[in-house]
Amino acid sequence: MNDTPDFLEDKLPRRELIKKLGLGAAALGSAPFLASTAAAAEHGDRQTKDSEIGFKDGEFVLPPLDYDYDALEPHIDAKTMELHHSIHHQGYVNGANNAVEKLHAIASGDGDSGLVKHWTRELAFHGSGHSLHLLFWNNMKPDGGGEPSGELAGAIDASFGGFGNFARLFKAASGAVEASGWGILGYEPVSGRLVVLQAEKHHDITVHGVFPLLAIDVWEHAYYLKYQNRRGDYVDAFMNVINWDDVARRYRAAKG
Numbered sequence: 522m523n524d525t526p527d528f529l530e531d532k533l534p535r536r537e538l539i540k541k542l543g544l545g546a547a548a549l550g551s552a553p554f555l556a557s558t559a560a561a562a563e564h565g566d567r568q569t570k571d572s573e574i575g576f577k578d579g580e581f582v583l584p585p586l587d588y589d590y591d592a593l594e595p596h597i598d599a600k601t602m603e604l605h606h607s608i609h610h611q612g613y614v615n616g617a618n619n620a621v622e623k624l625h626a627i628a629s630g631d632g633d634s635g636l637v638k639h640w641t642r643e644l645a646f647h648g649s650g651h652s653l654h655l656l657f658w659n660n661m662k663p664d665g666g667g668e669p670s671g672e673l674a675g676a677i678d679a680s681f682g683g684f685g686n687f688a689r690l691f692k693a694a695s696g697a698v699e700a701s702g703w704g705i706l707g708y709e710p711v712s713g714r715l716v717v718l719q720a721e722k723h724h725d726i727t728v729h730g731v732f733p734l735l736a737i738d739v740w741e742h743a744y745y746l747k748y749q750n751r752r753g754d755y756v757d758a759f760m761n762v763i764n765w766d767d768v769a770r771r772y773r774a775a776k777g
Contacts, residue, residue: 575655581617581648583610584655592663596758598747609742610654616647649723653703656736656771662764669765673772680715688760690717695737695756704756706735706768708775715772732775735768 572587586606591599620643626632627640668684669677681687687706694717695704702721709716709731720727737743737759744755 570659572659573655575614575651581614581621581651583607583614586658588663593661593762596761597661597744597755601742601744601746604746605738605742606658609740610651613647613650613654616643617651620644620647645724646722649720653705653720653723653733653736654738656733657738659767660735660737660764661759661762662767663762665764666761667763667765669769671769673765673769676715676772681717687715687717691735691737692753692756692760694719695739695759696753698739701740704737704739705731705733707731707733708772710775713776732771734771734775735763 570587572584574584575581583606586602589599590602590606593602620640623632623636623640624644627634627637668674674684677684677687681690691704691706698704698719699721702719702725703723705718705720705727707716707718707728708714709728711730715734716728716731718726718728718731737756739752739756744752748755748758
């Protein structure tokens with residue numbers, strides 16, 4: 522049984538529409554590394570991790586984690602991880618695909634063009650949620666934390682005056698996000714420096730052109746089972762599971 526709407530088959534394949542409308546991962550606010558992993562997967566790059574593939578066969582997809590749900594204990598509990606990944610992230614994947622489908626209908630002349638503002642907003646919200654979660658899962662690992670080394674450490678020193686200054690700023694920004702959103706360490710290509718930003722509702726109050734390297738989800742669903750309303754304790758705990766190797770790899774990709 523084929524559940525694909527006729528307009529997706531008869532007029533313009535979904536994959537081609539996404540390319541033409543600029544709706545790939547890079548257009549959704551993610552680092553070039555995220556877009557490149559999807560492209561690498563299509564070309565058979567065996568080094569691409571399954572956990573990095575968020576777009577496959579013309580649709581956004583929820584990839585598996587690189588570790589078990591309980592692997593980040595005691596810092597982040599297994600039940601929160603399971604609900605966050607399998608339910609919340611899946612919801613963003615579904616929402617992004619639905620928004621692309623509706624925009625495809627409008628582009629094909631079969632949809633209500635009066636709703637274009639609504640569906641582009643839905644794509645920005647769900648698509649950014651999907652991209653940032655791909656970052657978030659891969660930004661963490663068991664036995665993580667500590668401090669970065671090498672080129673990334675040098676960039677943090679140059680941009681913030683030392684790791685301690687960065688950590689203080691990153692935790693303060695993440696803890697102070699109004700309502701729901703993210704704390705982000707990003708690479709700003711105009712200055713060539715690292716910046717700490719907040720994002721509300723995945724995509725608000727951001728700086729376009731900044732490539733996210735490290736993202737912490739500070740929506741309630743990211744910590745409610747263990748930390749209740751203690752966001753600051755959760756942010757402190759996150760620092761103990763950061764995968765600095767992953768952040769460094771994204772930094773190299775963003776510079777390149």
